[in-house]
Amino acid sequence: MTRTYSFLSKASTRGLAGNGAGRKTGMVVLGAVGLAMAGCADQSGPGAATGPQAPKAATSHKIGVLLPLTGPNAALGHELLAGAQLALSENGASTAQGQASALQMDVHDTAAVGGASAAATAAAEAGDGIILGPLTAVDTAAAAPAAQSASMPVLAFTSDVGQARNGVWVMGITPEDQVERLVATARQEGRHRFAAFLPDNPLGHALGNGLLASCRDQGLMSPTIVYHTGSQASITQMMRELSSYDTRRADAQPDGNATAPASTPAAPATGSADATDKTLPSDLAAALKGGSDTSATASADGAAQAPAVPKLAPPPFDALLLGDTGLGLKNVIGALADSQVSSANVRIMGPGLWAAFATKLGALKGAWYAAPDPSSRQSFASRFMARNHHMPRPLADLSYDAAKVATTVARVAPNGYPADVLTRSEGFAGVDGPFTLLPDGRTRRALGVFEVLENGGGAKLLVPATTKSAVSG
Numbered sequence: 001m002t003r004t005y006s007f008l009s010k011a012s013t014r015g016l017a018g019n020g021a022g023r024k025t026g027m028v029v030l031g032a033v034g035l036a037m038a039g040c041a042d043q044s045g046p047g048a049a050t051g052p053q054a055p056k057a058a059t060s061h062k063i064g065v066l067l068p069l070t071g072p073n074a075a076l077g078h079e080l081l082a083g084a085q086l087a088l089s090e091n092g093a094s095t096a097q098g099q100a101s102a103l104q105m106d107v108h109d110t111a112a113v114g115g116a117s118a119a120a121t122a123a124a125e126a127g128d129g130i131i132l133g134p135l136t137a138v139d140t141a142a143a144a145p146a147a148q149s150a151s152m153p154v155l156a157f158t159s160d161v162g163q164a165r166n167g168v169w170v171m172g173i174t175p176e177d178q179v180e181r182l183v184a185t186a187r188q189e190g191r192h193r194f195a196a197f198l199p200d201n202p203l204g205h206a207l208g209n210g211l212l213a214s215c216r217d218q219g220l221m222s223p224t225i226v227y228h229t230g231s232q233a234s235i236t237q238m239m240r241e242l243s244s245y246d247t248r249r250a251d252a253q254p255d256g257n258a259t260a261p262a263s264t265p266a267a268p269a270t271g272s273a274d275a276t277d278k279t280l281p282s283d284l285a286a287a288l289k290g291g292s293d294t295s296a297t298a299s300a301d302g303a304a305q306a307p308a309v310p311k312l313a314p315p316p317f318d319a320l321l322l323g324d325t326g327l328g329l330k331n332v333i334g335a336l337a338d339s340q341v342s343s344a345n346v347r348i349m350g351p352g353l354w355a356a357f358a359t360k361l362g363a364l365k366g367a368w369y370a371a372p373d374p375s376s377r378q379s380f381a382s383r384f385m386a387r388n389h390h391m392p393r394p395l396a397d398l399s400y401d402a403a404k405v406a407t408t409v410a411r412v413a414p415n416g417y418p419a420d421v422l423t424r425s426e427g428f429a430g431v432d433g434p435f436t437l438l439p440d441g442r443t444r445r446a447l448g449v450f451e452v453l454e455n456g457g458g459a460k461l462l463v464p465a466t467t468k469s470a471v472s473g
Contacts, residue, residue: 059415063088063105063406064128064152066119066143067135071111076395077135080157081107082388083396084132087403090383103410105403110134116142124150130409130417131155132402135395137163144168153417155402157395161206164441167419171398171443173372173432175203175351179210179321180217181370181447182349185463186319187218191347194223195317197242197332199230204323207351211321224317232331239335243315248340252310314345322350322367325357333363343367358452358459365454370447372432373465380431397431404428405437433465 065084067077088105106126108119116139123131124146130153134143137160147154148167156163159172183194196211198204208225215223226242228235240246320341324332336342343366352371354361361367377397384392384400405428406417413421419439427436433446446465453460 060127060129061103061410061416062126062128063103063403064120064123064126064131065105065107066110066116066123066131066133066139067107068111068139069107069109073111073135076393077109077111079393079396080133080135080399083384083392083399084403086384086387087400088407089387091404091407103407110139110143115139117146119143120146120152123147124152128152130406132399132406133157140168140170151416153419153422155405157398157402161442166439166441168441169422169437169443170441171402173352173445173447174210174442175206176210176213177443177445178352178370178447179207179349180214181449182321182368183211183214183218183220183319185368185370185449186347186349187220189347191319192220193317194220194319194321195242195315196223196225196321196323197239198225198227198321198323199328200227203351203353207321207323223321230328232334235328235331236335236338239332239339239341243317243339243341245312245315245339248312248315249310252312312340315339315341317346319347319349322348325351325353352447354452355450355459358450359456361452361459362454362456364452367452368449368462369452369459370449372445373448373461376433376465377431401428401430401432401435404430 063084065081067080068074069077069081084105088103106123106128108122110116110119110133112119114121116134119134120131120143131143131147132155134140135157137158140154140156140158140160140163143156144154144163144165151167154168155171156168157171159170159174161170161174161176164170186194194211194215196208198208204227208227211223211225215221224242226238228238322329322332336348343364348364348367350364350367350369352369354367354369355371355374380397380400381392384396405422408428409417409421423437423439425436427434427444430445435443435445437443448461448465449463450459451462452458
């Protein structure tokens with residue numbers, strides 16, 4: 001199913017009304033158009049070139065939108081559609097030619113027959129000049145060939161940087177972008193030896209690849225990266241190896257400043273609060289329960305405890321990137337304590353996902369994560385709620401941003417959506433802050449660096465989001 005929406009600015013609406021046209025802002029025209037089947041690869045017609053030739057740039061300002069409007073992701077698809085509609089209703093002014101006609105939004109359902117590939121083909125056949133969407137990395141990969149054949153730029157809502165390429169931009173906040181911001185800030189703090197302890201899953205590998213690229217781009221030594229399998233035993237053992245625990249312990253000399261026995265697994269899944277305190281250094285124990293240091297070297301009846309481990313030298317890195325959440329993160333925190341890796345000598349860093357449960361991260365006091373400043377979207381959230389009567393989901397930010405790009409470029413480019421205007425150095429003003437589309441398909445967003453506070457205090461904005469140049473649009 002295809003839906004066509006026309007959006008006019010208030011000024012354009014008044015002009016048309018004065019001419020008797022009687023159109024209103026946000027007018028909706030619905031129509032049913034059969035989607036091309038995914039198997040119909042041959043789109044040639046009479047007069048088509050017989051040999052390969054460079055694709056002709058699309059010249060239309062018509063905006064194609066590819067979203068799941070039916071099926072299990074329909075609710076999310078309609079949420080993103082609402083974000084794009086809001087942007088066009090606010091910014092759908094006349095085009096570069098000074099035309100007063102509305103910018104049209106041509107919507108295609110990626111959950112219909114033929115999927116995202118057929119939806120992209122239908123958008124090309126409808127003469128769309130740009131595509132907003134699809135939603136997922138899989139749909140982006142399916143839609144890209146048809147879009148690129150028609151020279152339609154794609155502003156996809158995925159955060160999978162693997163989909164980024166010339167003409168296909170990844171609008172999501174990528175793990176790689178988060179890591180780049182963290183590494184740059186840690187480097188300014190004087191950190192030069194980076195390591196990562198990450199889950200062996202797509203997020204973990206994206207973070208690891210981002211750390212490799214960031215260290216290379218910023219002239220730092222190549223980081224040491226370890227991927228763990230997720231079990232508590234493997235996490236504990238692999239953290240010891242990464243932190244050179246055995247070597248540090250062999251080199252240590254008892255000085256009376258002992259910690260809890262290193263052989264005791266940290267942060268057990270079950271047990272009393274007292275047992276938890278005995279497995280954690282005093283700083284982590286206090287952060288977890290808000291209490292005092294209860295570690296001891298003897299039981300109540302005077303029986304000897306296991307030999308205490310002397311305070312060890314710092315590990316062979318001064319910045320450590322983590323990627324776990326939930327139970328995995330709890331086990332990692334225990335492994336950090338077991339190996340004597342603490343914020344006293346290592347800057348702990350993590351993914352922006354930590355923002356969702358920052359009040360539960362007290363055990364990682366002083367850790368950093370990179371994310372947009374939530375205050376940046378307050379105005380957008382208020383306008384979205386006034387129009388749609390509910391608060392927007394975070395992904396609606398991306399569809400609004402993409403539609404804002406389209407309306408901004410349409411005002412200054414006579415024909416279509418040329419790459420040199422899409423990648424303009426001044427970038428665009430987004431819901432969560434300024435952003436720039438890079439020629440290789442990545443999106444560079446202004447992210448702030450947040451520091452985790454102790455005792456359930458959440459996190460504070462440590463370094464505000466900044467960009468290299470002022471953003472207009």
